[in-house]
Amino acid sequence: MKVLRALVLGTGLLMLTACQRQSALAPAGEEAARVALLSWILFAGAAVIFAVVLVALGFAIAGPERIRRWLRAEAAIRLWGIAFPAVTLAVLLGYGLWLMRETVANPRQPEMRVEVTGEQFWWRVTYDGPAGKPVAEANEIRIPVGVEVEFVLRSADVIHSFWVPSLGGKLDMIPGRTNRMWLKAERPGIYRGQCAEYCGTAHAQMALEIVAMPQPEFDAWLAAADSPPAPAGEAVERGAALFLASGCGACHAVRGTPAAGAIGPDLSRMGGRRFLAAATVPNTTENLARFIVEPAALKPGSLMPPFAILSGEERQAIANYLASLK
Numbered sequence: 001m002k003v004l005r006a007l008v009l010g011t012g013l014l015m016l017t018a019c020q021r022q023s024a025l026a027p028a029g030e031e032a033a034r035v036a037l038l039s040w041i042l043f044a045g046a047a048v049i050f051a052v053v054l055v056a057l058g059f060a061i062a063g064p065e066r067i068r069r070w071l072r073a074e075a076a077i078r079l080w081g082i083a084f085p086a087v088t089l090a091v092l093l094g095y096g097l098w099l100m101r102e103t104v105a106n107p108r109q110p111e112m113r114v115e116v117t118g119e120q121f122w123w124r125v126t127y128d129g130p131a132g133k134p135v136a137e138a139n140e141i142r143i144p145v146g147v148e149v150e151f152v153l154r155s156a157d158v159i160h161s162f163w164v165p166s167l168g169g170k171l172d173m174i175p176g177r178t179n180r181m182w183l184k185a186e187r188p189g190i191y192r193g194q195c196a197e198y199c200g201t202a203h204a205q206m207a208l209e210i211v212a213m214p215q216p217e218f219d220a221w222l223a224a225a226d227s228p229p230a231p232a233g234e235a236v237e238r239g240a241a242l243f244l245a246s247g248c249g250a251c252h253a254v255r256g257t258p259a260a261g262a263i264g265p266d267l268s269r270m271g272g273r274r275f276l277a278a279a280t281v282p283n284t285t286e287n288l289a290r291f292i293v294e295p296a297a298l299k300p301g302s303l304m305p306p307f308a309i310l311s312g313e314e315r316q317a318i319a320n321y322l323a324s325l326k
């Protein structure tokens with residue numbers, strides 16, 4: 001009964017993960033489709049072998065003597081214990097390498113490039129802007145649908161790993177090295193990813209989203225990112241002034257203002273992001289205000305210093321200012 005319940009629960013969980021946006025079994029790109037196919041083949045093969053082993057076990061325990069003798073013969077052990085696994089694993093390895101050949105070495109010229117640097121505990125993102133200037137962003141990556149994008153992966157500190165399961169396999173970001181991977185989203189959507197290599201306290205809260213949008217929308221978005229945000233309106237003037245006066249600009253940049261820090265995420269379009277602090281919590285003004293005062297309360301281990309000196313009114317004004325940056 002217990003076994004049955006565990007089985008039902010396990011299958012239920014598996015199906016649940018398949019429905020969610022962050023799932024290797026819900027591919028939205030060629031590369032992810034190959035990973036999913038390989039996963040299903042492995043899963044099916046393992047299930048068949050497991051069933052055969054259980055039947056053999058049953059016979060070994062309670063089967064007729066003739067079969068038990070055959071099962072414990074040296075020839076059977078050589079065949080099923082050595083030859084069969086060796087051949088099966090070798091064939092699987094060959095098949096896996098063949099299936100992933102384009103992932104390992106892609107000779108194609110990329111249509112578009114995005115640089116992503118893993119930092120404790122967020123993602124620095126750089127696009128090639130329309131005017132040739134790099135455009136800085138963070139934590140949310142936008143790409144056009146149907147375009148193969150080259151991801152140039154680096155690390156600023158320790159080893160991280162870039163993994164957006166619905167779009168492709170994972171690839172480590174290693175200090176001192178540049179790794180490349182090519183991903184293509186076949187349909188518009190939002191695909192969640194996660195740092196897949198333990199990198200410190202807030203590792204579990206180091207997630208990201210890839211937003212795949214139609215090419216014209218993407219072009220318009222990138223063109224807007226290339227130009228400074230509109231000057232702070234009257235409603236958020238006080239927040240903008242407080243932002244500068246509090247020293248946020250030492251670590252954060254907002255294009256078109258004196259804030260040009262490069263230690264933390266670029267905030268030029270903070271208000272346009274769906275999530276805050278590497279997909280940790282939804283990007284609302286309440287969460288912004290809470291995060292500024294005590295980052296570790298929302299994201300334990302975050303390297304952003306707390307700003308408890310700000311009054312409730314001040315933090316709200318800064319939050320409103322950040323939310324207006326789009």
Ligand code: HEC
Pocket residue numbers: 120121122138139202243246247248249250251252263264265267270275276277278288291292299302303304305307318322
């Ligand atoms: C010493 C450097 C430093 C200073 C000063 C600093 N920050 Fe940060 N900030 C960071 C780092 C590092 C992160 C990334 C935290 C993480 O996600 O783990 C961050 C993250 C953020 C984020 C989330 C960004 C995102 O992409 O979701 C916001 C918003 C933010 N800071 C606002 C502020 C404000 C407002 C101030 C001034 C009151 C400030 N920061 C001062 C280093 C700093």
Ligand SMILES: [Cu+2]
Pocket residue numbers: 118119121159160161195196197198199203206
């Ligand atoms: Cu990480």
